[in-house]
Amino acid sequence: MSSPSSRWSKRSLAAQAMGHVDPVTKAVVMPIHVATTYIRDEDNAYSSGYVYGRPDNATTREAEAVLAMLEEAEAGALLFSSGMAAATAVFQALNPGDHIVASKVMYWALRSWLMTEATRWGLGVDFVETDDLDALRAAVMPGRTKLVWIETPSNPLWTITDIAAAAEIAHAAGAQLAVDSTTASPIHTRPLSLGADIVMHAATKVLNGHSDVIAGALAGRKADDFWQKIVSIRKMGGAVLGPFEAYLLMRGMRTLHVRTAAQAKSAMALAERLSAHPKVARVLYPGLPQHPGHDVAARQMENGFGYMLSIQLTDGEAAAVKTAARVGLWKRATSLGGVESLIEHRASIEGPGTPCPPDLLRLSTGLEDPDDLFADLDAALRSA
Ligand SMILES: *Cc1c(COP(=O)(O)O)cnc(C)c1O
Numbered sequence: 001m002s003s004p005s006s007r008w009s010k011r012s013l014a015a016q017a018m019g020h021v022d023p024v025t026k027a028v029v030m031p032i033h034v035a036t037t038y039i040r041d042e043d044n045a046y047s048s049g050y051v052y053g054r055p056d057n058a059t060t061r062e063a064e065a066v067l068a069m070l071e072e073a074e075a076g077a078l079l080f081s082s083g084m085a086a087a088t089a090v091f092q093a094l095n096p097g098d099h100i101v102a103s104k105v106m107y108w109a110l111r112s113w114l115m116t117e118a119t120r121w122g123l124g125v126d127f128v129e130t131d132d133l134d135a136l137r138a139a140v141m142p143g144r145t146k147l148v149w150i151e152t153p154s155n156p157l158w159t160i161t162d163i164a165a166a167a168e169i170a171h172a173a174g175a176q177l178a179v180d181s182t183t184a185s186p187i188h189t190r191p192l193s194l195g196a197d198i199v200m201h202a203a204t205k206v207l208n209g210h211s212d213v214i215a216g217a218l219a220g221r222k223a224d225d226f227w228q229k230i231v232s233i234r235k236m237g238g239a240v241l242g243p244f245e246a247y248l249l250m251r252g253m254r255t256l257h258v259r260t261a262a263q264a265k266s267a268m269a270l271a272e273r274l275s276a277h278p279k280v281a282r283v284l285y286p287g288l289p290q291h292p293g294h295d296v297a298a299r300q301m302e303n304g305f306g307y308m309l310s311i312q313l314t315d316g317e318a319a320a321v322k323t324a325a326r327v328g329l330w331k332r333a334t335s336l337g338g339v340e341s342l343i344e345h346r347a348s349i350e351g352p353g354t355p356c357p358p359d360l361l362r363l364s365t366g367l368e369d370p371d372d373l374f375a376d377l378d379a380a381l382r383s384a
Pocket residue numbers: 082083084085107110151155180182183201202203204205214215216336
């Protein structure tokens with residue numbers, strides 16, 4: 001399901017949600033299809049290609065076509081009821097005894113799922129710092145490792161893993177490479193073009209962008225047996241996205257290019273200004289030359305370095321908690337990628353065993369005036 005027209009850029013195709021027009025009314029916005037079932041032909045066949053609402057919904061497919069185009073996904077894209085449903089479908093496609101190597105620094109809930117549920121199902125999981133390619137090379141077991149799972153930039157330190165190098169290591173061991181590209185979005189990174197096999201998104205975040213939909217997505221490089229297995233897991237397991245959510249997600253993706261560009265620009269400006277702040281010991285943002293992953297990020301990211309950054313405070317954990325309590329414009333909440341800027345003390349939500357430093361605040365930059373965002377944070381930092 002590649003783009004129907006290579007004549008127009010991805011930005012143009014996304015702005016028009018692929019340019020589909022309702023054939024009956026000529027409406028420029030397609031109707032939301034809510035039917036759970038479809039009429040059979042007289043010979044009992046389903047020539048429409050739509051059989052039953054769980055696997056077959058036109059609104060969902062329209063949104064999937066937009067994402068497949070953005071990710072250059074030959075196998076197409078699949079929407080799920082959440083980011084976690086999308087991610088866990090990939091692991092459920094493995095067999096008991098298979099070995100997985102995953103990023104040590106990654107989305108916390110998925111890391112806990114891998115440590116509890118995945119191992120209960122007989123999957124072997126090793127966590128390594130995947131930005132260290134030697135460590136990754138040492139962790140994969142040729143023949144046994146079936147999946148390498150990386151997140152880049154990864155929560156909440158914004159560690160960068162070299163996707164092309166990780167793909168080479170995974171493939172040499174006979175494994176597939178899956179990339180949680182939620183924070184990069186298709187605008188900043190194109191993992192499939194760098195050699196990844198599967199891209200995962202918490203579409204809840206910047207793809208939808210308005211903090212009003214829980215959704216997940218996968219995009220595949222090729223429709224091989226592993227991908228077909230995932231398609232069948234979603235179809236039978238039923239972790240599908242509802243048509244209203246699919247419609248909202250598609251509306252969000254129409255403005256993805258301009259939102260991510262503005263958010264990344266503000267994040268860069270904040271990162272630079274906060275680097276000079278007396279209450280900030282360290283700014284973690286891959287766009288800064290001093291960030292350990294900057295060189296790889298400059299190579300594999302485009303159109304900026306994303307909207308996520310973290311700060312570590314000179315006065316430690318208590319000052320971090322107080323700063324988050326004293327902001328006004330920034331909203332103190334979990335999640336990321338929305339039009340409203342969010343701030344969060346991650347260590348207290350992740351709990352014991354987290355690799356997140358206690359003095360760290362995670363910032364998701366939204367679409368507010370970047371001067372306002374800085375002024376609000378500056379006042380909170382100084383009073384904490
Ligand atoms: C939010 C998030 C997820 C999980 O997505 P849900 O829609 O909340 O299930 C996975 N990975 C990353 C990087 C996320 O930010």
